[in-house]
Structures are given as C-alpha cells and as structure tokens.
Amino acid sequence: KQIVLLPGDGIGTEVMDSAKEVLNAIADEFNHTFTFSTYDIGGVAIDKHGTPLPDETTAACKEADAVLLGAVGGPKWDNNPSHLRPERGLLGIRKELGLFANLRPIKGFPTLLHASPLKEHVVDGSDLLIVRELTGGLYFGTPSERQNDGQSVVDTLAYTRKEIERIVDKGFQCAQLRRKKLTSVDKANVLESSKLWREVVEEKKAQYPDVTVEHVLVDAAAMKLITNPAQFDVMVTENMFGDILSDEASVLTGSLGMLPSASLREDSFGLYEPVHGSAPDIAGQGIANPLAMILSAALMLKHSFHLENEANLVESAVKAVLDEGYHTADLNILGNGQKVGTEKMTELVVQFIK
Amino acid sequence: KQIVLLPGDGIGTEVMDSAKEVLNAIADEFNHTFTFSTYDIGGVAIDKHGTPLPDETTAACKEADAVLLGAVGGPKWDNNPSHLRPERGLLGIRKELGLFANLRPIKGFPTLLHASPLKEHVVDGSDLLIVRELTGGLYFGTPSERQNDGQSVVDTLAYTRKEIERIVDKGFQCAQLRRKKLTSVDKANVLESSKLWREVVEEKKAQYPDVTVEHVLVDAAAMKLITNPAQFDVMVTENMFGDILSDEASVLTGSLGMLPSASLREDSFGLYEPVHGSAPDIAGQGIANPLAMILSAALMLKHSFHLENEANLVESAVKAVLDEGYHTADLNILGNGQKVGTEKMTELVVQFIK
Ligand SMILES: CC(C)[C@H](C(=O)O)[C@@H](O)C(=O)O
Ligand SMILES: CC(C)[C@H](C(=O)O)[C@@H](O)C(=O)O
Numbered sequence: 001k002q003i004v005l006l007p008g009d010g011i012g013t014e015v016m017d018s019a020k021e022v023l024n025a026i027a028d029e030f031n032h033t034f035t036f037s038t039y040d041i042g043g044v045a046i047d048k049h050g051t052p053l054p055d056e057t058t059a060a061c062k063e064a065d066a067v068l069l070g071a072v073g074g075p076k077w078d079n080n081p082s083h084l085r086p087e088r089g090l091l092g093i094r095k096e097l098g099l100f101a102n103l104r105p106i107k108g109f110p111t112l113l114h115a116s117p118l119k120e121h122v123v124d125g126s127d128l129l130i131v132r133e134l135t136g137g138l139y140f141g142t143p144s145e146r147q148n149d150g151q152s153v154v155d156t157l158a159y160t161r162k163e164i165e166r167i168v169d170k171g172f173q174c175a176q177l178r179r180k181k182l183t184s185v186d187k188a189n190v191l192e193s194s195k196l197w198r199e200v201v202e203e204k205k206a207q208y209p210d211v212t213v214e215h216v217l218v219d220a221a222a223m224k225l226i227t228n229p230a231q232f233d234v235m236v237t238e239n240m241f242g243d244i245l246s247d248e249a250s251v252l253t254g255s256l257g258m259l260p261s262a263s264l265r266e267d268s269f270g271l272y273e274p275v276h277g278s279a280p281d282i283a284g285q286g287i288a289n290p291l292a293m294i295l296s297a298a299l300m301l302k303h304s305f306h307l308e309n310e311a312n313l314v315e316s317a318v319k320a321v322l323d324e325g326y327h328t329a330d331l332n333i334l335g336n337g338q339k340v341g342t343e344k345m346t347e348l349v350v351q352f353i354k
Numbered sequence: 355k356q357i358v359l360l361p362g363d364g365i366g367t368e369v370m371d372s373a374k375e376v377l378n379a380i381a382d383e384f385n386h387t388f389t390f391s392t393y394d395i396g397g398v399a400i401d402k403h404g405t406p407l408p409d410e411t412t413a414a415c416k417e418a419d420a421v422l423l424g425a426v427g428g429p430k431w432d433n434n435p436s437h438l439r440p441e442r443g444l445l446g447i448r449k450e451l452g453l454f455a456n457l458r459p460i461k462g463f464p465t466l467l468h469a470s471p472l473k474e475h476v477v478d479g480s481d482l483l484i485v486r487e488l489t490g491g492l493y494f495g496t497p498s499e500r501q502n503d504g505q506s507v508v509d510t511l512a513y514t515r516k517e518i519e520r521i522v523d524k525g526f527q528c529a530q531l532r533r534k535k536l537t538s539v540d541k542a543n544v545l546e547s548s549k550l551w552r553e554v555v556e557e558k559k560a561q562y563p564d565v566t567v568e569h570v571l572v573d574a575a576a577m578k579l580i581t582n583p584a585q586f587d588v589m590v591t592e593n594m595f596g597d598i599l600s601d602e603a604s605v606l607t608g609s610l611g612m613l614p615s616a617s618l619r620e621d622s623f624g625l626y627e628p629v630h631g632s633a634p635d636i637a638g639q640g641i642a643n644p645l646a647m648i649l650s651a652a653l654m655l656k657h658s659f660h661l662e663n664e665a666n667l668v669e670s671a672v673k674a675v676l677d678e679g680y681h682t683a684d685l686n687i688l689g690n691g692q693k694v695g696t697e698k699m700t701e702l703v704v705q706f707i708k
Contacts, residue, residue: 073543082546082549085543087543087544091544116473117472117473117476117580117581117582118471118472118473118580119470119471119472119473122471138492138511138545139544139545141508144545144546145546146546146550148514150515150550151514151515151516152512152513152514152515153512153513153514153515153546153547153549153550154495154510154511154512154513154546154547155510155511155545155546155547156508156509156510156511157492157508157509157510157511158506158507158508159506159507159508160502160505160506160507161504161505161506161507162505187594187597189427189439189441190441190445190493191492191493191498191509192436192498192499192500192507192508192509193507193508193509195436195507196500196504196507218597218598219597219598219600219601220601222576222598222599222601222602223601223602223604223605223610225602226471226472226580226602226605226606227471227605240541241598243541243572243573244572244573244576244595244598245576246573247573247574247576247577248576248577248579248580248602250577251577251580251581252580256577
C-alpha cells in the first residue's frame with residue numbers, strides 16, 4: 001500500500017512520525033508492506049514552493065492508496081493574502097481529491113471523561129459520528145468576492161442535488177453500521193439549500209428502511225449537542241454546519257487531543273487527519289499528543305485498506321496505554337498517571353502492538 | 355408610549371398576557387401610560403389573513419414606540435410552502451422594521467445554575483451578551499433558489515460594508531457599557547465576507563480605545579463557549595453564526611426558559627421577544643413560563659423607553675420570586691420550591707412590583 005504523508009506545520013510533523021512508527025509496527029506484525037512518501041502542504045509549502053498546495057503534492061496523493069495529514073497553519077502565515085494561506089492547501093486537497101465525506105467519530109475515553117466540561121450524567125453514553133459534507137457549500141461556492149468597489153461582499157452556498165444525495169447516502173450507510181439512527185441537520189425553515197437537503201433525505205429514507213430518521217434545525221442541534229449528546233448516533237449535515245457542530249461536539253467528551261477524522265470519496269481512497277490543529281504554541285517541544293494522529297491512521301487501516309483487525313489493535317493499544325495512566329501534557333488524567341512526551345507515548349503504543 | 359403586541363402562536367399568547375400585566379403594574383407604580391394594541395403574526399396570521407405578516411401588522415409596528423413578540427410556529431404550518439411559513443413573519447418583520455441588531459444577554463440565575471449541563475466550575479461567572487446581525491447574510495441574500503431544473507440550489511451570503519459597520523459599532527458600544535471586551539466571530543480563513551468583517555472590526559478599533567478586541571473563528575467559538583464561557587463579555591457576529599452560537603449559548607446556564615432578547619435599529623425603537631419558541635406541546639395548558647417574556651418587556655423599558663429603574667424593578671421581581679422557590683414546570687429548582695402555573699407566576703411578579 002502506497003501512503004502519502006503530508007505532515008504540514010507545527011506539531012503536524014511530530015505526530016506524523018508517530019503514525020509512521022505505529023504503521024510500521026502493524027506492517028511487521030501482520031506482514032503488510034506500507035510504503036511512505038512525504039510531501040509538503042500548508043505553511044511549509046508556502047515557504048518552500050510559494051503555494052500552500054504544490055502540484056506535485058496533489059499528483060502524489062492521486063497516485064496513492066491513502067493520505068495521512070498532520071495539521072496546517074500558524075501565526076507566520078496568518079496575515080497572508082487568501083491564496084497564500086495554509087488553509088487553502090487543506091481546502092484545495094479536499095476538493096482536488098473529491099473528498100466529499102468527512103467522518104468525525106466522537107466518543108469519550110473512560111479515563112478522560114472526567115475532563116469533560118459537561119456533567120458526567122449529561123455526557124455519559126455519548127458516542128456519535130458527525131458526517132460532514134466537505135467539498136461544497138459556502139466554503140467553495142462562487143462568487144466569493146468584494147463587489148461595488150469594495151462596498152459589499154458576497155459568498156455563495158451552492159449545492160447540486162447529486163452532491164447532497166451522495167453525502168446523505170453516506171450518512172445512511174454509516175447509520176446502518178452503527179445504531180441505525182440518522183439525524184439530518186439543516187435550516188430548512190429559512191434556506192432553500194436546506195429545503196432541497198431535507199427533500200433528498202426524505203426521498204432516500206425508503207432505501208434504508210432499517211434507519212430511523214429525524215430532522216433537526218442547526219440552531220436546535222447546537223443546543224441538543226450540549227443538553228443531551230447521547231441522543232445522537234449519526235448526524236449528517238452540510239459543510240459549514242458540520243464545521244461548527246463537529247468542533248462543538250469535539251469538546252464534549254474531554255478528549256479533543258484524541259479525535260481522528262476521515263475524509264472519503266466514493267471508493268476506498270481517503271485522507272485521514274486529527275481534529276486538532278497545528279498547535280504552534282507547543283510545536284518543537286516533543287510534548288504533542290500523537291494519539292489523534294495514530295487513531296487517524298487506524299481509521300485509514302479500516303476505511304481505505306479494510307484491515308479491521310489491524311485497526312482494532314491500534315485502537316486497543318491506545319486505550320490500554322491510557323488505561324495504564326500514561327498521558328501527554330494536554331490530557332487531564334485522574335490520579336497519579338505518568339506524563340510522557342510524544343516519543344515515549346508512541347513507543348508505548350508500539351510496544352503494546354508488538 | 356404605544357406598544358404593539360404580537361403574541362403569535364402556541365404559548366406566545368399566554369406569556370404575552372403576563373407581560374402586559376407586568377407592564378400595567380409598572381405603569382401604575384411609576385405613573386406612566388402604556389397603550390397596547392394587538393396584531394397577528396406567524397401561524398395565526400396565516401390562518402386569519404393568508405399571510406404570516408399582514409400589512410396592517412407591519413404598519414402598526416411602524417407607528418409604535420416598541421413591539422413585544424411572543425413566539426411563532428407550530429406543527430400545523432410545518433409543511434407549508436416557504437412563503438406561508440410562520441418564520442417568514444419573523445424574518446419579514448425584522449427586515450421591514452430594520453432591526454439589524456439582535457441582543458441576547460446570557461447570564462445564569464443562581465437558583466437555576468445547578469440545572470446547567472456544564473460543570474459548576476465551568477459555567478461559574480458566565481455573563482455574556484451575543485450581538486447578532488439580524489437582517490443580512492445568508493438568511494436574506496438573493497438568489498436563494500433552485501437552479502438547473504431543480505438539479506442545483508443556491509443561497510447567498512451578502513453584506514454591504516455599511517451593514518457590517520453598524521453592527522460592529524453596536525458590538526463595541528455594548529462592550530463599553532459592560533466589561534469592555536469584544537469577541538468578533540467570523541470564518542476569515544475561508545469566507546470573503548468574514549474577511550471584510552474582520553477588516554471593519556480592525557478599522558473600528560481606534561474609535562473604541564477602551565475596548566479590548568479579539569477575533570475568534572466560528573468553529574473555535576463553538577468550542578470555547580462550552581469549555582470556558584466565562585471568558586466572553588460581548589460577542590459580535592453575523593446573522594447565521596449568531597443564530598447558531600446564541601442558541602448554543604442559551605443552554606449553558608440552565609435557564610433557557612428565562613432568556614429575553616432585543617432586536618434594535620439605530621434609534622430607540624425595538625422589538626423584544628423571548629429566546630424560547632412557541633412550545634406547541636404545552637400550549638393552552640396554563641403552565642408556560644412567562645419570565646422570558648416578562649424579562650423581554652424589561653429590556654424594552656430599558657432600551658426603548660430608557661426607564662432604567664422600572665426595568666431594574668422588573669428584573670429584581672423575577673429574581674426575588676425565583677429566590678423564594680417559585681418555579682414553572684420547565685425550571686429545575688433545587689430543594690422544595692413551589693411549582694406554579696403561568697398566571698400565578700405572573701401574579702407573584704406583579705405583587706413584588708406593587
Ligand atoms: C481550516 C479550515 C479551512 C477547516 C474547515 O473549516 O474546513 C477546519 O476548520 C476543519 O474543520 O477542518
Ligand atoms: C425562526 C428562525 C427564522 C429564527 C432565526 O433563525 O433567525 C430563530 O431561529 C431565531 O433565532 O430567532
């Protein structure tokens with residue numbers, strides 16, 4: 001299997017090394033061959049190539065079986081013009097590779113749940129998956145520009161029916177593999193795009209008779225995620241709503257540093273990245289938490305390579321290491337756990353695998 | 355003072371009666387004259403006049419000094435076509451009256467804080483004001499329509515620089531009256547409209563040297579509201595971000611049934627409504643909580659009539675009644691408080707005022 005690594009900026013490079021080590025351990029144990037090649041994206045690509053997404057990066061990803069991405073961005077590039085911002089690389093690669101479905105599983109780790117901002121009885125039992133449309137909507141629509149001599153501005157939320165259908169299908173399919181409940185989030189009382197979205201969900205229902213469907217308005221969803229997150233199984237929504245709600249959901253279980261994500265297209269190809277960012281404040285200190293990146297690699301094993309056992313072993317390893325009380329500086333562990341750095345944490349996961 | 359009452363649907367009519375009684379008590383005590391006239395909006399207006407916003411309603415509001423609105427909507431009208439949905443009445447009246455600034459203060463009541471989904475040490479000290487742009491952006495932009503034979507759909511997020519300037523000014527002014535911290539929320543790493551928004555905030559800074567300004571991306575704001583709500587004083591943002599974030603924020607303190615809102619234009623005219631909806635499930639039972647509506651009337655006394663003492667008295671009355679343990683069914687009170695209905699609750703507030 002050909003894997004392209006895009007470490008990106010900040011702690012991205014540090015946690016990417018960890019993922020590679022873990023994948024090498026899996027390859028050894030299960031007799032697989034993973035080959036890695038590394039390319040630039042984000043700020044580092046701006047510095048080296050003058051663009052956040054060099055053509056050779058895109059080309060390499062297109063040839064690969066899967067892509068792992070660290071994180072992009074940092075204060076160094078914050079005042080750059082639009083086309084020279086690290087985030088453009090991220091938006092660009094998603095679009096170029098057709099990664100329309102962003103999966104963000106959110107589940108608490110028992111050892112970390114006490115660090116949740118929510119009361120224990122509120123967050124207890126939460127285990128949800130947000131399926132976010134990733135290549136359409138307001139973040140990609142045109143026009144997106146100043147008008148009238150800079151006196152006004154416009155962005156465009158555009159979707160084709162096909163784009164809505166394929167992400168809604170993905171939502172239903174994910175629900176079928178889980179607890180069979182789909183929550184579709186929209187603003188159908190105001191937006192025309194949401195009305196079409198809701199129509200598509202209603203049409204598709206018949207194809208997935210085993211799945212229970214509910215519609216929730218985005219403002220209500222933002223409330224319910226806090227008051228009763230355990231009510232949700234799979235939540236499917238368009239790009240911007242998904243951006244906001246998935247970040248909101250990511251802090252519920254007290255495990256932000258632990259959350260992986262998968263960005264998929266129709267076939268088995270995918271890009272996998274941690275939900276956390278490039279954390280410029282702690283970059284280069286060897287203290288970054290590599291577990292979200294490692295769990296992203298596990299998602300890759302599962303979704304792109306269909307290596308269920310291997311993925312499960314990685315997930316068990318992470319859980320076991322946490323259960324033993326090992327934690328990185330960002331994790332708030334009860335009792336006298338042992339604080340470790342990025343390398344040691346990676347080593348512990350690798351040891352468990354071997 | 356001429357006050358137009360728009361009770362609307364569901365519990366809207368019940369809580370509007372309460373507000374009127376409280377305002378009458380204030381008028382008696384302080385020797386003011388408030389005259390009330392009632393008009394239809396929302397579902398009831400659809401039923402009676404075939405439109406969610408009859409012209410006579412708009413005309414009456416334009417003549418008035420302030421407007422109180424109950425709530426609109428209900429399952430009866432949920433499947434109506436767009437232009438015959440109760441929410442259109444709400445969007446329409448905001449636009450017609452030029453109510454560009456929606457103020458949503460969120461502060462916990464000590465007696466209710468235990469009902470917060472957040473841990474006490476997380477929510478403690480939270481006292482924020484969300485200033486939401488209310489008449490521009492994605493909910494009003496055109497085109498908002500199906501295209502290509504229904505195979506695609508588009509909504510438009512449009513702002514003029516002027517529209518951004520006036521709401522940003524409002525945000526700064528609110529911050530000056532409070533703890534002097536302004537958090538501007540945008541998605542400037544992706545949206546052109548957010549870039550202009552951020553530019554305007556940066557330009558305006560100099561005019562309000564006593565206010566500290568920070569920029570937070572909307573996805574990060576959705577997280578921070580949960581992990582550390584007490585860090586915020588005034589949050590200013592565009593329409594849709596404000597819709598989502600203010601609803602998210604409304605559940606943090608366990609007092610959703612208590613939250614008022616004000617929708618203002620440049621002069622002192624305003625429309626005041628509770629944050630909660632029409633609650634069709636409990637309508638007509640006499641158990642609705644009238645306090646958010648009563649507190650909305652207090653906001654009217656303050657913002658539209660500049661009657662600070664009168665407004666403070668209403669707020670103290672509400673607090674006192676709660677402190678005595680009286681509560682409606684929706685409120686989760688510690689210990690053996692006494693549960694009362696809408697009428698009794700109103701009476702208690704009125705008694706305190708007299
Ligand atoms: C960096 C930004 C463009 C990106 C997004 O909003 O899509 C990020 O917030 C994310 O959620 O992956
Ligand atoms: C009913 C709806 C149109 C409205 C809005 O989104 O503006 C409501 O959610 C609100 O926040 O007042």
